[in-house]
Amino acid sequence: MKMTGAQILCESLVREGVEVIFGILGGSVLPLYDTLPQYPQLRHILVRHEQGAAHAADGYARATGKVGVCMATSGPGATNLVTGIANAYLDSVSIVAITGQVARPFIGKDAFQEIDITGITLPITKHNYLVLDAGSLAETVKEAFHLTRSGRPGPVLIDLPRDVQIEQAEFHYPSRVDLPGYKPTLQGHPAQIKKAAKLINEARQPLIIAGRGVIISGAYNELKELAERAQIPVVTTLLGISCFPESHVLSYGMLGMHGMAYANMAVAAADVLITIGMRFDDRATAKVSAFAPHAHIIHIDIDPAEIGKNVRVDVPIVGDVKVVLNALNKLIISTPHIDWIEQLDGWRREHPSIEIRDTEGLLPQFVICKIYEVTRGEAIIVTGVGQHQMWAAQHCCYDRPNSIISSGGLGTMGFGLPAAIGAKVGCPGDMVWLIDGDGSFQMTIQELATIVQDNIAVKIAIIHNSYLGMVRQWQELFYGKRYVATPLSGPDYVKIAEAYGLPGLRVTRKAEVIPAIQQAMDEPGPFLIDFVVEPEENVYPMVPPGAALAEVLEAPKEKAKVLSDSAKLSVSNI
Amino acid sequence: MATTKHTLVALVTDKPGVLNRMASMFRRRGFNIESIAVGHSELPNLSRMTIVVDGTTTSVEQVRKQLDKVVDVVKVSDISGDAIISRELALIKVKATSSSRSEIIEIVDIFRASIVDVASDSVTIEVTGDEEKISSLFNLLRAFGIKEVARTGRIAMVRGEPGPLPMEEKTARAKRQK
Numbered sequence: 195m196k197m198t199g200a201q202i203l204c205e206s207l208v209r210e211g212v213e214v215i216f217g218i219l220g221g222s223v224l225p226l227y228d229t230l231p232q233y234p235q236l237r238h239i240l241v242r243h244e245q246g247a248a249h250a251a252d253g254y255a256r257a258t259g260k261v262g263v264c265m266a267t268s269g270p271g272a273t274n275l276v277t278g279i280a281n282a283y284l285d286s287v288s289i290v291a292i293t294g295q296v297a298r299p300f301i302g303k304d305a306f307q308e309i310d311i312t313g314i315t316l317p318i319t320k321h322n323y324l325v326l327d328a329g330s331l332a333e334t335v336k337e338a339f340h341l342t343r344s345g346r347p348g349p350v351l352i353d354l355p356r357d358v359q360i361e362q363a364e365f366h367y368p369s370r371v372d373l374p375g376y377k378p379t380l381q382g383h384p385a386q387i388k389k390a391a392k393l394i395n396e397a398r399q400p401l402i403i404a405g406r407g408v409i410i411s412g413a414y415n416e417l418k419e420l421a422e423r424a425q426i427p428v429v430t431t432l433l434g435i436s437c438f439p440e441s442h443v444l445s446y447g448m449l450g451m452h453g454m455a456y457a458n459m460a461v462a463a464a465d466v467l468i469t470i471g472m473r474f475d476d477r478a479t480a481k482v483s484a485f486a487p488h489a490h491i492i493h494i495d496i497d498p499a500e501i502g503k504n505v506r507v508d509v510p511i512v513g514d515v516k517v518v519l520n521a522l523n524k525l526i527i528s529t530p531h532i533d534w535i536e537q538l539d540g541w542r543r544e545h546p547s548i549e550i551r552d553t554e555g556l557l558p559q560f561v562i563c564k565i566y567e568v569t570r571g572e573a574i575i576v577t578g579v580g581q582h583q584m585w586a587a588q589h590c591c592y593d594r595p596n597s598i599i600s601s602g603g604l605g606t607m608g609f610g611l612p613a614a615i616g617a618k619v620g621c622p623g624d625m626v627w628l629i630d631g632d633g634s635f636q637m638t639i640q641e642l643a644t645i646v647q648d649n650i651a652v653k654i655a656i657i658h659n660s661y662l663g664m665v666r667q668w669q670e671l672f673y674g675k676r677y678v679a680t681p682l683s684g685p686d687y688v689k690i691a692e693a694y695g696l697p698g699l700r701v702t703r704k705a706e707v708i709p710a711i712q713q714a715m716d717e718p719g720p721f722l723i724d725f726v727v728e729p730e731e732n733v734y735p736m737v738p739p740g741a742a743l744a745e746v747l748e749a750p751k752e753k754a755k756v757l758s759d760s761a762k763l764s765v766s767n768i
Numbered sequence: 769m770a771t772t773k774h775t776l777v778a779l780v781t782d783k784p785g786v787l788n789r790m791a792s793m794f795r796r797r798g799f800n801i802e803s804i805a806v807g808h809s810e811l812p813n814l815s816r817m818t819i820v821v822d823g824t825t826t827s828v829e830q831v832r833k834q835l836d837k838v839v840d841v842v843k844v845s846d847i848s849g850d851a852i853i854s855r856e857l858a859l860i861k862v863k864a865t866s867s868s869r870s871e872i873i874e875i876v877d878i879f880r881a882s883i884v885d886v887a888s889d890s891v892t893i894e895v896t897g898d899e900e901k902i903s904s905l906f907n908l909l910r911a912f913g914i915k916e917v918a919r920t921g922r923i924a925m926v927r928g929e930p931g932p933l934p935m936e937e938k939t940a941r942a943k944r945q946k
């Protein structure tokens with residue numbers, strides 16, 4: 195049957211199971227938008243800035259495991275997507291970005307709103323396409339979805355000239371893709387798996403470092419089986435959080451720059467490291483030359499180019515985490531590592547890392563801890579970037595798989611609100627809490643209009659410290675307390691909420707925290723709480739830049755009086 | 769030949785922008801590429817690229833893996849360890865006077881190069897060979913005054929039986945034709 199390019203695109207999206215598109219229209223996608231009403235299965239959510247569309251698609255994809263789709267017009271619409279695409283690229287998220295392009299005869303002529311978006315996104319997409327005839331569009335969409343969700347996920351962009359959207363072509367949706375240059379390896383090499391098993395079985399102080407690859411692969415049970423069978427303690431990267439229940443006796447939290455001191459010490463002392471679906475980011479490894487000096491390293495990852503990129507590896511296993519762990523687990527002998535685990539527990543007792551001081555004033559950690567407690571850990575937590583992000587990672591106890599969504603690789607301020615929108619749209623039955631910084635929030639604050647227009651019941655907690663706090667912390671510690679350009683004003687957030695049309699509350703005292711969170715939960719729609727917190731609180735532990743993982747700075751001791759009610763401390767077995 | 773220089777051969781699908789994708793990746797990753805030569809392979813739809821990488825400044829294994837990740841790259845091999853034939857073509861335009869011309873011709877003959885153009889004050893020499901041969905010729909000719917040089921960059925092939933590379937191309941082609 196003959197169809198227009200726009201119809202072919204919509205038909206193809208429907209066949210790929212797309213339910214939601216986040217976007218903003220413009221001249222070069224008008225034919226496409228004009229066709230959308232013919233496909234009521236494709237819900238379009240109008241965002242207020244294309245960066246929000248890309249982040250929303252990203253949050254949707256992370257929360258659901260499906261492909262997120264965003265759409266923008268040519269030129270400025272397309273360039274506004276760039277930060278969101280880069281964010282998805284660095285965190286290996288499955289999104290497809292569809293951009294309008296000027297009509298074919300105008301390409302290369304610097305036409306109105308013409309920009310070379312395939313050129314711009316070359317280094318931040320897994321692959322991208324400029325579609326030059328409607329006849330090849332179905333095949334392109336098929337390939338794009340296959341690429342974005344298979345192997346190591348990553349964003350794919352399709353640039354669609356305006357006249358191709360109108361051009362008629364025969365529609366036939368291919369049943370398979372033809373990509374001779376693309377064959378992700380799923381099965382690990384049996385000889386390598388055997389070698390890994392031998393190392394693990396002979397290890398005295400083994401440690402698992404688990405990353406987002408475990409979540410992408412859905413290998414929760416397999417990871418648990420490996421850890422439990424051989425009694426191997428587990429630490430995670432920031433993006434790996436919630437791939438292993440944090441209340442589990444073998445869980446030792448997050449490693450890295452703001453990881454738990456005991457987790458970092460464990461890495462430094464381990465004799466065998468089993469690194470799974472992670473990529474040795476410098477925020478996780480700290481000084482690479484001093485990383486895990488005593489360990490033989492096993493690295494399981496689906497992307498062969500990650501093997502040996504940053505850290506030397508003794509046993510590389512290229513494959514899908516779930517498939518590889520399934521094979522590996524069969525060869526693992528049950529071994530109690532009693533002394534090793536006792537040592538880790540000792541470090542945890544001596545360096546509890548995330549105690550919350552008992553103060554008059556309202557501490558950000560206290561707020562985050564209470565959000566966790568009142569929501570009983572049932573919410574999907576989405577964060578901005580900064581101190582509040584690290585506290586959110588540290589002070590909630592993530593037991594439910596895939597229950598935190600955060601921008602790791604790119605560290606994109608402004609990610610939070612649109613990503614929370616995507617998560618809530620993807621998982622309407624789940625409670626979604628955004629824990630955002632006042633700086634981060636102001637970067638995509640306009641999406642408040644989106645949640646009101648589409649009634650997206652995101653609960654927003656602004657950790658309002660009147661600073662670009664994480665940068666202020668660095669200035670305090672490493673730049674002689676010269677707070678250049680970090681003091682931050684903002685609007686009255688409660689009035690802002692009201693102006694956009696959602697209820698809001700301000701909280702300045704400890705006693706108000708729990709009732710406010712409760713009120714937000716009782717509200718069926720979106721809700722905003724402005725938590726005005728102590729401005730100069732620091733995130734500890736901290737591995738200073740350039741230092742080795744074990745060289746952890748802990749919270750200054752004079753502030754010794756602590757509350758023992760940090761969520762993680764009360765649930766973890768110590 | 770210097771052992772630090774690695775020869776990678778890549779087969780890539782003939783699509784617009786493939787070279788751009790590869791060049792963009794080299795630049796972004798900070799890879800030091802000495803030369804790239806591109807041309808048709810024996811198969812339709814597939815081009816063959818020969819890439820020379822200096823192994824002292826760049827991890828050749830990373831280059832190979834990152835190339836392999838480019839979706840349009842069908843196959844990459846590091847053939848440096850194999851017995852290979854490698855060639856480069858150069859055109860060298862040298863100043864020549866009636867008195868120096870015969871001396872130049874003598875050198876050209878020794879190198880089994882040929883003179884492809886003669887003008888009143890210059891001759892143009894065509895030479896093929898590995899980089900060392902071309903560099904030696906170049907050094908000898910320098911004394912006469914070099915006016916212009918064009919070099920192609922290395923192309924290379926494993927000697928004897930087709931190696932693993934063409935075998936898999938066939939399956940790739942078979943797949944494409946389905």
Ligand SMILES: Cc1ncc(C[n+]2csc(CCOP(=O)(O)OP(=O)(O)O)c2C)c(N)n1
Nearest residue numbers: 580581582605607631632633634662663664
């Ligand atoms: C888009 C962007 N710009 C700048 C930065 C650098 N940066 C990292 S954290 C941070 C401060 C974040 O402030 P806020 O959102 O208020 O969070 P806080 O640290 O105060 O909790 C800045 C400016 C960034 N990560 N992203």
Ligand SMILES: [Mg+2]
Nearest residue numbers: 631632661663
């Ligand atoms: Mg702040």
